[in-house]
Amino acid sequence: MLNLKELRVARGEGDERHEVYLPELALISGQVAAIVGPSGCGKSTLLEAIGLLLAPSTLQSYSLGKAKTDVAALLHNRNENTLASIRSKDIGFLLQNGGLLPYLSVRDNITLPRRLLGLPASSERIQHACAKLRLDALLDKRPSALSIGERQRTAFVRAMAHEPQVLLADEPTAALDPYAGAQLFDLMVSLVKELDMAALVVSHDYTLVDQFKLPRLAASLTPEGCCFAFAQ
Numbered sequence: 001m002l003n004l005k006e007l008r009v010a011r012g013e014g015d016e017r018h019e020v021y022l023p024e025l026a027l028i029s030g031q032v033a034a035i036v037g038p039s040g041c042g043k044s045t046l047l048e049a050i051g052l053l054l055a056p057s058t059l060q061s062y063s064l065g066k067a068k069t070d071v072a073a074l075l076h077n078r079n080e081n082t083l084a085s086i087r088s089k090d091i092g093f094l095l096q097n098g099g100l101l102p103y104l105s106v107r108d109n110i111t112l113p114r115r116l117l118g119l120p121a122s123s124e125r126i127q128h129a130c131a132k133l134r135l136d137a138l139l140d141k142r143p144s145a146l147s148i149g150e151r152q153r154t155a156f157v158r159a160m161a162h163e164p165q166v167l168l169a170d171e172p173t174a175a176l177d178p179y180a181g182a183q184l185f186d187l188m189v190s191l192v193k194e195l196d197m198a199a200l201v202v203s204h205d206y207t208l209v210d211q212f213k214l215p216r217l218a219a220s221l222t223p224e225g226c227c228f229a230f231a232q
């Protein structure tokens with residue numbers, strides 16, 4: 001579902017430059033893996049590069065989705081239209097701050113990705129996800145009237161609403177209590193299997209990562225910056 005080799009991506013300049021290196025990543029359909037590591041090591045940077053929100057400095061190969069789209073070639077040729085379509089259709093991104101649109105209701109935030117793609121606004125899966133994450137009573141509210149955890153659950157449903165091939169989630173349970181966090185992980189793992197997709201999730205919640213037996217893409221420090229590889 002996602003195969004990538006030799007990704008390097010950098011943030012900052014000069015002494016502030018921080019490079020992240022991922023020698024290899026292979027995710028099969030139905031798989032959820034966790035990106036783990038200390039604060040500031042580059043987990044979000046890595047996720048943003050994989051999600052095509054940040055341009056890599058080096059990328060040997062990157063194929064995405066069932067069609068094995070050659071993303072590395074698209075990036076190399078700066079094929080912005082196709083890259084934009086992959087971002088909106090094939091990738092579901094849950095940003096660390098939620099990224100909800102303040103002037104839309106919870107319902108409209110959740111259904112926006114589907115409406116932009118010309119799909120019916122709602123689906124049985126969305127209704128099930130809203131019920132499981134206890135969002136039903138909040139659908140007419142604006143994000144400013146929600147707690148941070150409620151915003152985070154809304155952002156998760158929005159990231160999955162258009163049934164992307166790959167879900168990239170940056171700390172989706174950071175603001176949730178243990179029960180709500182486990183509910184969200186449980187929903188994510190079952191949706192990923194049901195929809196034949198793959199997911200990468202940045203998480204500091206090692207209890208959940210272990211409980212759901214997720215493979216860990218773990219950070220180690222190198223002279224250049226930070227290198228990620230699957231923990232043995």
Ligand SMILES: Nc1ncnc2c1ncn2[C@@H]1O[C@H](COP(=O)(O)OP(=O)(O)OP(=O)(O)O)[C@@H](O)[C@H]1O
Nearest residue numbers: 011012013018037038039040041042043044045046
């Ligand atoms: N916009 C930016 N410009 C320059 N440097 C940045 C920027 N965003 C992050 N950095 C730096 O890049 C490095 C990696 O940041 P990143 O947010 O990817 O880490 P992280 O592992 O996700 O951290 P956390 O767990 O605290 O969220 C850090 O040293 C950070 O200070």
